[in-house]
Amino acid sequence: MGIKLSKIFQPEDSLEETENYEVKDTSKSSGKEYKNKTILVEPRAFSEAQQIADYLKNKNQVVVNFKRVTSDVSKRIMDFLNGIVYAIDGTMQKLGPGIVICAPKGFEIEGNITEEENKKASKKDDLGEW
Secondary structure (H helix, E strand, O other): OOOOHHHHOOOHHHHHOOOOOOOOOOOOOOOOOOOOOEEEEOOOOHHHHHHHHHHHHOOOEEEEEOOOOOHHHHHHHHHHHHHHHHHOOOEEEEEEOOEEEEEOOOOOOOOOOOOOHHHHHHOOOOOOOO
């Protein structure tokens, strides 16, 4: 494992015979690793709200579907997410009944998804008007 001093202190004319080494890129740039992601989440308990917040803090968009939690738990998660979105200067938009998208600062959510008036009048959203 020793280095021979004769190789380090070679005369300049013998430096022409240097070895070429191939440098391999070991980063995860194979197309599978992206800097920003859109993550889909279906929480089953309030305890999963912190994981959603971590995704947002790491500058990922999160689509949250509340169909697997009760109305009370979904309201608690929504309150928590509203605080997180406010803290990171992000945005939140309702996509449909019980589905929201949360995005950190730097992401724009463009456009609106409208509900038909007759569906809205006949069927209330489980999460209330938020």
